[in-house]
Amino acid sequence: MHLACRGLTFRYPGADAPVFRGLDWALDVPGLHALFGFSGCGKSTLARLLARELAPQAGECTAPPGGPVLYAHNAERLPGWQTVAAHLDSVTPAPSRRLLDDLVAAYDLAPVTGHRFGALSMGQKNRVNLVRYLVQPFAVLILDEILANVDEPMRERILGDLKRRFPDRLLLYISHNALEVARYCRRVHVVPHARGGVRRLRSLDALDRPGGGEPAPDAAVQRVVYDVLRAASREAA
Numbered sequence: 001m002h003l004a005c006r007g008l009t010f011r012y013p014g015a016d017a018p019v020f021r022g023l024d025w026a027l028d029v030p031g032l033h034a035l036f037g038f039s040g041c042g043k044s045t046l047a048r049l050l051a052r053e054l055a056p057q058a059g060e061c062t063a064p065p066g067g068p069v070l071y072a073h074n075a076e077r078l079p080g081w082q083t084v085a086a087h088l089d090s091v092t093p094a095p096s097r098r099l100l101d102d103l104v105a106a107y108d109l110a111p112v113t114g115h116r117f118g119a120l121s122m123g124q125k126n127r128v129n130l131v132r133y134l135v136q137p138f139a140v141l142i143l144d145e146i147l148a149n150v151d152e153p154m155r156e157r158i159l160g161d162l163k164r165r166f167p168d169r170l171l172l173y174i175s176h177n178a179l180e181v182a183r184y185c186r187r188v189h190v191v192p193h194a195r196g197g198v199r200r201l202r203s204l205d206a207l208d209r210p211g212g213g214e215p216a217p218d219a220a221v222q223r224v225v226y227d228v229l230r231a232a233s234r235e236a237a
């Protein structure tokens with residue numbers, strides 16, 4: 001399994017500098033991974049390149065076999081006039097019916113399935129949007145700030161569930177929460193801030209037990225992630 005970029009160069013029309021300049025990066029194990037970096041470093045741009053919503057000026061992205069690369073983000077809006085149940089029913093393929101019921105229960109959406117999408121809170125909308133993607137066939141699902149406005153216990157519940165439920169598929173989670181990505185993600189792929197374009201990412205393995213054995217305190221875990229991000233950004237500046 002490989003989700004990869006080779007020699008990826010991308011510049012927005014009219015921009016002074018590229019966001020990526022000859023980026024080489026590969027992700028070769030399934031499970032829940034994270035893309036982490038300061039605001040504006042290029043996480044969403046990379047996600048859209050991987051999902052082929054944007055075309056690079058040079059280089060390419062390759063996806064693993066077994067389905068499309070889907071890109072879910074927190075600004076997506078479903079039809080406001082339809083009930084949640086009607087919408088989820090209409091987009092769920094027959095083999096995923098059971099999965100849909102499980103996810104609605106697990107993510108605490110049962111109380112709002114009879115409501116119109118437009119009448120939901122932001123956190124409820126984002127959970128419905130997430131479920132809508134999880135029931136589709138995919139090889140890779142990119143989750144860009146998909147749990148924004150969802151409370152902490154529910155975020156933890158969902159991230160734990162994603163890890164357990166989809167161990168053989170590739171989920172790439174974009175979040176600004178260092179502790180969350182370090183605790184839940186198999187690898188954290190750190191995107192440095194690089195003025196002339198990002199050339200490489202740093203990948204950190206399972207950070208929840210850096211000392212081996214005992215879980216490390218929250219502050220220590222956060223520090224590891226930010227130390228790597230700052231060092232990579234200094235190097236790339």
Ligand SMILES: Nc1ncnc2c1ncn2[C@@H]1O[C@H](COP(=O)(O)OP(=O)(O)OP(=O)(O)O)[C@@H](O)[C@H]1O
Pocket residue numbers: 012013015019037038039040041042043044045046
């Ligand atoms: N449509 C666009 N046109 C021109 N420049 C853009 C466009 N979208 C993003 N950019 C620029 O590209 C860079 C990377 O943006 P991107 O949205 O990928 O960052 P990000 O890491 O996802 O940020 P955040 O964490 O704030 O969501 C930023 O400098 C941004 O200003």
